[in-house]
Amino acid sequence: MSLLTQNKNIAEEKESNELFPIFLKLQNFRTLLVGAGNVGLEKLEAMLFNSPKANVTVLGERVLPQLKELIKNYPTVELFERKFKEEDLKGVELVVLATDDRDLHRYIRGIAKERGLLVNVADTPELCDFYLGSIVKKGNLKIAISTNGKSPTVAKRIKQVINDSLPDEIDDTLDQMSKLRDTLKGDFAYKVKKMNEATASLVEEPKQSKQIISSTALSWVIWTIVVAFATITFFALWNQEPAFKAYIEQVNPHFYYFLAAGFVFAMIDGAIGMSYGVTSTTFSLSMGIPPASASTAVHISEILSNGIAGWMHFRMGNINKKLFKLLIIPGVIGAVSGAYLLSSLEHYSQYTKPIVSVYTLILGLVILRKAFNVNKVISADKKIKKIGVLGFTGGFIDAVGGGGWGSIVLSSLIAGGRNARYSLGTVKLSRFFIALMSSLTFVTMLSGLHWYAVAGLVIGSAIASPIAARVSNKISAKTIMVAVGVIVILVSSRSIINFILLLLSN
Known part of the structure; x- marks a missing residue:
């Protein structure tokens, strides 16, 4: 039985997470963040933590001092202290809504969808095209965690567990594997075999003796x-x-x-x-x-x-x-x-x-x-x-x-x-x-x-x-x-x- 068939049978029995995980280069997109309060700050911190060069335009009638302080170190972030205008969506490719006004969220989302834009709406999974999941980051290693919008709190707890379990040296391992890959000659099958041999120790049980x-x-x-x-x-x-x-x-x-x-x-x-x-x-x-x-x-x-x-x-x-x-x-x-x-x-x-x-x-x-x-x-x-x-x-x-x-x-x-x-x-x-x-x-x-x-x-x-x-x-x-x-x-x-x-x- 193929993997696709197995997944289909499982999906028929029980609701499953059908999200397709991708990693975006936010510096190549124009992102609009509407909301500069606590939720907006959290969303912006998440984006900049993972993509420090992200191009983000922030709109907010009330702006937290912490957000103003944060963007001082990020020249690719623009801040406008005013209400949302329809023309703000011009040239935008991603939209993140993080205010406490749900009617405003629905209004902006309606316009954005007419223009074919992807939208994330804070605390409203049914209006989201994508989620900002919890992220574990160890140097070049990055793991995204999703609960399909069911419980961001559980995702944060899982993030803590994984973060504590992975040693900081994992980034050194990635660097060494990159250098090893550059030295390998031969066809694709040979390279895969050698890489598997080099990484086998990562999943083997340690020898007790x-x-x-x-x-x-x-x-x-x-x-x-x-x-x-x-x-x-x-x-x-x-x-x-x-x-x-x-x-x-x-x-x-x-x-x-x-x-x-x-x-x-x-x-x-x-x-x-x-x-x-x-x-x-x-x-x-x-x-x-x-x-x-x-x-x-x-x-x-x-x-x-x-x-x-x-x-x-x-x-x-x-x-x-x-x-x-x-x-x-x-x-x-x-x-x-x-x-x-x-x-x-x-x-x-x-x-x-x-x-x-x-x-x-x-x-x-x-x-x-x-x-x-x-x-x-x-x-x-x-x-x-x-x-x-x-x-x-x-x-x-x-x-x-x-x-x-x-x-x-x-x-x-x-x-x-x-x-x-x-x-x-x-x-x-x-x-x-x-x-x-x-x-x-x-x-x-x-x-x-x-x-x-x-x-x-x-x-x-x-x-x-x-x-x-x-x-x-x-x-x-x-x-x-x-x-x-x-x-x-x-x-x-x-x-x-x-x-x-x-x-x-x-």
């Missing part, structure tokens, strides 16, 4: 590094901190405060994917720990948790290898530079402490702002490009301020259009190396480490790590982010005010 071996190898590397670092830290504390030996006989009461803090902050980090560094540093500063020692305690405690998290993300395939390579070297350089600078200024902690408090105050405001934009969808056409600069800046500020790698790097990647799942996994894995190198720098340069703070945060965060994911799923991320932002702002402000009062008293 290789994945297990790769994951096991990475886990052994991480654990070996952790053990080696723990050994170096132990001997450094043993030789440089006399109080470390006394800990065997008497535990500093502040240890328990840091133990509880490490647990709570790790739980928060598990819920929203960031803020462990800034909350731990803010708490440490409020407990009288100098900035360099506070940053040391935070980074040492992050090594184990981020090593485990990074390994798990690697096993789940959530690592963007290209992004990881671009982040890791600049990030490590920035982290070591920041740790070296802060350690060199440890004797001036009374001055560096308020500076770090200002930084944590700013991060608190950033977290609070993000809490109220947690569901905001960021357009993927603004993907961040300067990954190396972002990595260096994030590593440097993270070491100096005791935190910020997640808040700065992860937030910037996601806000810049990067895939959230792959960004989170990549940032977590790279965070292990950032924390490791900055901690090594701190340990080798500082002689008066506050070991009770280090031990408390390490043990507390380690206890929280296995249960953070389960518990965090039951708590609203927005609620946690608001609470964290407020607490960080209040504690940081207190430190700044105390410094100002100290200056005034002198």
Whole structure:
């Protein structure tokens, strides 16, 4: 039975989607958009996101400021703030109607159909000749989704699923396949065979044995590094901190405060994917720990948790290898530079402490702002490009301020259009190396480490790590982010005010 016959039989049994999908080069057409309100803005954004050089004429009696701002970057878009006139259809090939006046829509559509024009009418499928479907865009790959006008909301949800499932590297695959196709010689059948062989791995099930071996190898590397670092830290504390030996006989009461803090902050980090560094540093500063020692305690405690998290993300395939390579070297350089600078200024902690408090105050405001934009969808056409600069800046500020790698790097990647799942996994894995190198720098340069703070945060965060994911799923991320932002702002402000009062008293 032919495919055409099968489709005919299916259509007789049940209503089906009979739309024929095509991809238009909108720069070769003249499109008229009637309506410059919220719906008109949405339609225009969809057209320009997919075809930045589209020739569009926009008509609207009331024009949103956002639409005016949008078209400033698109010279092929014209805007007229007035009512529709019949002569506006002259020379037009596509018509999109996006006002709240249905009678006007029917009037314009009637004229357009007399002239043989194709029309799309917002929220009125029966009047449409074509639909503006949801689009998944990954570089040169573009997937259009249609529900036959039944539910645009479902189409958007499917778009999110596909967008999250496709890695950013798919565009690299397309480039490689294009280069391969250009090198192939022979007839059409031979080229098809070779292209099928090259793409077979995209649909094959991954070999479990290789994945297990790769994951096991990475886990052994991480654990070996952790053990080696723990050994170096132990001997450094043993030789440089006399109080470390006394800990065997008497535990500093502040240890328990840091133990509880490490647990709570790790739980928060598990819920929203960031803020462990800034909350731990803010708490440490409020407990009288100098900035360099506070940053040391935070980074040492992050090594184990981020090593485990990074390994798990690697096993789940959530690592963007290209992004990881671009982040890791600049990030490590920035982290070591920041740790070296802060350690060199440890004797001036009374001055560096308020500076770090200002930084944590700013991060608190950033977290609070993000809490109220947690569901905001960021357009993927603004993907961040300067990954190396972002990595260096994030590593440097993270070491100096005791935190910020997640808040700065992860937030910037996601806000810049990067895939959230792959960004989170990549940032977590790279965070292990950032924390490791900055901690090594701190340990080798500082002689008066506050070991009770280090031990408390390490043990507390380690206890929280296995249960953070389960518990965090039951708590609203927005609620946690608001609470964290407020607490960080209040504690940081207190430190700044105390410094100002100290200056005034002198």
